[in-house]
Amino acid sequence: MIRTVATTPYTDQKPGTSGLRKKATVFQQPNYAENFVQAVFDVVEDKAGATLVIGGDGRFLNREVIQVAIRMAAANGFGRVVVGRGGILSTPAASHMIRKRGAIGGLILSASHNPGGPTEDFGIKYNIANGGPAPEKVTNGILARTLDIDRWLTVDADDIDLDADGVVEVGGMPVEVVDPVGDYAALMETLFDFDAIRAARLTMAFDAMSAVTGPYATEILEGRLGFAKGTVRNGTPLPDFGGHHPDPNLVHAHELYETMMAADAPDFGAASDGDGDRNLIIGRHRFVTPSDSLAMLAANAHLAKGYTGGLKGIARSMPTSAAADRVAEALGIPAFETPTGWKFFGNLLDAGMATICGEESAGTGSDHVREKDGLWAVLLWLNILAVRGESVDAIARDHWAKYGRNYYARHDYEGVESDKADALMAALRGSLATLPGTRFGDLVVEAADDFAYTDPTDGSVSRNQGVRVLFEGGSRVVFRLSGTGTSGATLRVYLERYEPAGGDLDRETGDMLADIVAAADAIAGIVEHTGRTAPDVVT
Template sequence: MIETVSTTAFTDQKPGTSGLRKKVKVFQQQHYAENFIQAVFDVLDDRAGATLVIGGDGRFLNRVVIDKAIRMAAANGFSRVLVGQGGILSTPAASNLIRQSGAIGGLILSASHNPGGPDEDFGIKYNVGNGGPAPEKITEAIYARTRTIDAYRIVTAGEIDLDRVGTQELGGMTVEIVDPVGAYADLMATLFDFTAIRGAGLTVAFDAMSAVTGPYATEILECRLGFAEGTVRNGTPLEDFGGHHPDPNLVHARELYDLMVAEDAPDFGAASDGDGDRNLIIGRGIFITPSDSLAMLAANAHLAPAYAKGLKGIARSMPTSAAADRVADALEIPAFETPTGWKFFGNLLDAGRVTICGEESAGTGSDHVREKDGLWAVLLWLNILAATGKSVRQIAEEHWARFGRNYYARHDYEGVDSAAADALMATLRDKLAHLPGQKVGDLTIEAADDFAYHDSTDGSVSSNQGVRVLFAGGSRVVFRLSGTGTSGATLRVYLERYEPVSGQLDADTTQMLADIASAADAIAGIVRHTGRTQPDVVT
């Protein structure tokens, strides 16, 4: 039975860089989730008879909203939905399933690395038929529809068993509950040399952070690659991620870091986030920044079977360090600098212009899907270690000796008053034209701009993507407001100092960035605008 339910539009359903993210209690408002889902369906002209993928990261409210989404899909003309068993699908696995099944797209229910639980965060993101996040023209159409919507359609009769793999029927639509892990694990086996990894004698610690990658990592690392039982820690997905913040950085994965700097540390340590698209890489006694990891993976990707013939190009988000650009120069392949958001990489990947992409926020991936992929990065690192017989530290030190080192850190000021954050950025933009040539301490400002991206694949222009201040010698600071939080504003300040091959390659990162951190406050007035004397998180 299809029911048309009258509703009233909400004014706060504008998708950000990764869909609509709000507190759980916001999504629990009557009609709130239904309104957004119906708005997504309303902008899909070819949904009649189409296949839709639905899954999420298992956080609180996941199963409830998935049940609603399935019922609404049946009422809106879809012929088939593919749903991960238990409502589980990591973001990269969902991307893969969309691509393999020929689906029109998919609903991914996640707030990524944000905390979960009744008082925490929830999110819904729509991915298109290439498996990647919806482009801005679609998210803008969705937002426009949310502001005028007055009804949604839903099938109210019938039961859905999310835990039983196999085919069911609801309102004339086929509901196929699928193994969420198998197809993704099979894909990884085609990309990497599992035999070499199994035979390398490596020891590994992987922290799934009580999030979605637990089952994937257990299947691949312990079952298929033969690493010891217990290699995967915190491997059971929990609705509240065990009360922890599922963000794979040195603050929230501190236990893993402490393990990896101990004398008896494993060879390799890694973690992934709430929905499985981010990664943390730590060798014995050495942390690899996401920016460096992207560059090192690109420089050594040819050691894995899928990339043995070389890379077509490398893309990075604007705030990500320029380390990958130096690799692209050496390989004589294109390097692209895009705004933050994987959807920009998707265009380049679809056009065959790049093979590997990455963001400083711990996301890396390749053309195998259209999302960043935490376990993919872990497996490529393992393949490189197995093929070379070198440690993570050796790989890093040899890389810096060849390309120089981009010392890098991100300072996050979380929950900043939105008006204060906006005022900081507005004031900064107003003074851009006058910054070049100024000296701040021992640093000379060479250029300053508000980054705009001209997409060479579709002609689109994305403006106001973050303020860049570039210093003489290749160092810089970047300021931008994040679109992934759910309360207040998050000011992100990215600090980067380039040291050439002849410079200091083994110094302390904090010390090497101290003058740039001071310059950032002097230029933007962080303390004056926000009242914060130090960041909440440093990664």
């Protein structure tokens, strides 16, 4: 029996670049999660009899919201729900599951790299039939529905046992609880040479950050590739991620960094985030920035069996360094610069225009799914190391000697009052016309703009995607407000200096970027607008 529950709208349910993210206490308000899920279901067309995938990263509220969503799916006419055992599905595994099962879409319950727990963050994202994040026309429809919603639908049924594989019925709808790892691991074996990786006898440290990739990494790295027991650290997903911030950067994965900088460091180190779509790559005594990792993976992808035919194109988000562009030029393939958000890559992947994509925020992936994929990047690195028989450091040095080096960092000013952040960006946009030709120390502004993107697949235009200030010689600074936080605003400042091949390729990044940091403050008035004299996080 379908039950209709009267409700009133909440006005703060606008989906961001990766769904709706709020504090868990916000989602615990009466009807809050239900309103948003119902808005999604009201917007989804042709759902009658269709398959829906549901899973999440195991954070606080994951299991409870899954049970609610299952009952609501039954009431809204879906034909089947596929859910990961324990409520677990990494974001890339969910993307693969949607595609493999021919599902109409999926609910991914995660706030990605944001902390979890009773007072921390929760999120709900809807992915469409291609396995990728919902495009703006869908998220705009969801927002519109949240503002006039007056009821949500459910069925009266008991919670299902999420820890037992098999099929049960809820309101007459089959609900299939499945192994969350097996299908994804099998896909990885089609892309990478597991025999070659095993034969290389590499040593490794992987930090799963008490998040969703623990079961995946344990099965693939220790189970199928033969790495030693204990290679996977913090491998059990916890509702609060062990009290840590599950963001794979040098601040939050500092213990891994210390391991990799030690005299007895293993060959390779890596980490992944809350929902498994981001990665951190560190070789023995060599950290590789996400921007450089994208470029190096693209330059060497042909060494893995899934990419022996070459790449169709490389795509990067606008704030990501131009290192990958130089690889694309050398390979004679297109390079695409898109707004931040994987949905833009999804269009290129669906159209067969790109094969490998990446973001400076530690996300890389390929056309095997429609999300960024942390373990995929780790496995491709392992495949490259095994075939080349060289260290991460040697591969990085060889890459820079051929293409030059894009020294790169991101400075995050977190929790800035929204009005102050908006004022800073407004002043920046107002200065764009007068910036070209201006000198800041030895730097001369060549061009400045507010990045806009015309999607080559459908002609849609996305404006106001971040302010770019380009200096003569290939260096630049980018200013952008992030859409992934849950309170205040995060001002992200992206700093890049290009040093050509034959130049100064082995200096400390901070030293090489010092003049660009000074120029960034002079251009944007960061101290003046925010009162901040230093970033909260440097990556």
